[in-house]
Amino acid sequence: METNDQQWQRSIPGGLIHPNEVQVWRAFLDLNKAPKESLLGTLSADELSRASRFRFEKDERRFIGARGILRQILGAYLQKPPQTLQFQYSSNGKPILASTSGDDSLQFNLSHSDDVVLYAFTRNRNIGIDLERIQADVEIEQIANKFFAEAELKAIEKVPESKRNELFFQYWTRKEALIKATGEGLSFPIETLDVSRVDGRVLSPILLPSDNGERSRWYVQDLLPGPGYTAAIVVEGGGCGFSCWEYCG
Ligand SMILES: CC(C)(COP(=O)(O)OP(=O)(O)OC[C@H]1O[C@@H](n2cnc3c(N)ncnc32)[C@H](O)[C@@H]1OP(=O)(O)O)[C@@H](O)C(=O)NCCC(=O)NCCS
CATH class of the missing domain: 3.90.470.20 (4'-phosphopantetheinyl transferase domain)
Structure with missing residues (x-):
């Protein structure tokens, strides 16, 4: 696909990802407002604890917003409530879905800069986005x-x-x-x-x-x-x- 074809169609997450498909999602965070309760309420205890350790409020909001949306998108793919998802981390800190997610083929990665977040999802192959x-x-x-x-x-x-x-x-x-x-x-x-x-x-x-x-x-x-x-x-x-x-x- 040529980069000029990148249309960023507005959508609500859901549906399936096929093995030879990569879906990229872009989200804009409002770092001037407290994160929505609907996102905050889906984070795990360790994520909330990590959020509370950021020195600057904007970094805390960015982390909560980005993690909350990650959970929404993954939950939609997996047809599971976002708050039930569990992550595990590689020795270098890369988050992956824990085996309890019920689908270990789904792979993802994310990157944030200021108020923009990009997410990449695929199946059965390692993926990275920056x-x-x-x-x-x-x-x-x-x-x-x-x-x-x-x-x-x-x-x-x-x-x-x-x-x-x-x-x-x-x-x-x-x-x-x-x-x-x-x-x-x-x-x-x-x-x-x-x-x-x-x-x-x-x-x-x-x-x-x-x-x-x-x-x-x-x-x-x-x-x-x-x-x-x-x-x-x-x-x-x-x-x-x-x-x-x-x-x-
Ligand atoms: C994670 C890392 C790989 C990239 O960090 P970054 O560019 O600052 O941050 P990004 O926003 O792109 O990505 C952060 C996200 O990547 C994911 N991540 C963390 N560690 C990761 C790893 N080892 N591999 C892949 N993804 C990782 C996390 O989801 C993280 O988001 P979170 O903290 O909200 O959970 C960073 O640890 C790093 O090593 N940076 C290298 C810096 C450097 O010297 N680069 C030279 C390039 S020329």
Whole structure:
């Protein structure tokens, strides 16, 4: 699917996800208002405890809103009350559905930036998603030197200065989505991964250094989450179709 086809149709979650399908949901949180009771009331005791530990109220509201909506969407897919769902976490903190959910094929990942949240859902394959606001006031050179591959640095240098931040965040989201799909988080040597040759308009293979030039099992595509933001999704294995939905709960 070309990124231009991303329509973000407004919808209420429900229905099925087929094995070769990826559904992406976008939600906007109102961080100026206390979270709705209907979302707050679905969180587990450990989620509420985590929420209460955020230093800033906006971060607490973002976590509650994003988790609450995650539970609503998963509950709709699984036909279960959102508050009955249980999560477990990988050693690097990636949340997955606990086996008690009754459907261990359903995979998901989410990313939030400011008041926007993106969720990705699929079946039987690992998935990662990353969303970033394209910030103008970031010292990209310093960060890129630490986390980007040589080819990525060269590609950023080549574009006009006005486009550099956009390209920086595009590469950043591709790299982050990959480490979120594998679940490795910060343990992945991110500077050894080159995403500059990827055609992000379509689902394209992303070669890992450990692939030694062989076929990759990971595929990446850029998303168009809205003006001022960039995002990417990584799925295990290719050949799947995307649909993009706007959450209205
Ligand atoms: C989770 C992580 C992988 C991404 O965090 P982030 O970009 O700050 O935050 P995002 O909003 O994109 O994602 C957070 C969500 O991802 C999920 N998550 C947490 N740990 C995860 C992991 N190891 N793998 C996949 N998903 C994870 C959670 O659902 C989390 O949301 P929650 O806290 O509300 O439950 C972060 O721990 C990290 O390692 N960042 C790497 C930073 C870096 O140096 N990047 C260089 C890239 S060039």
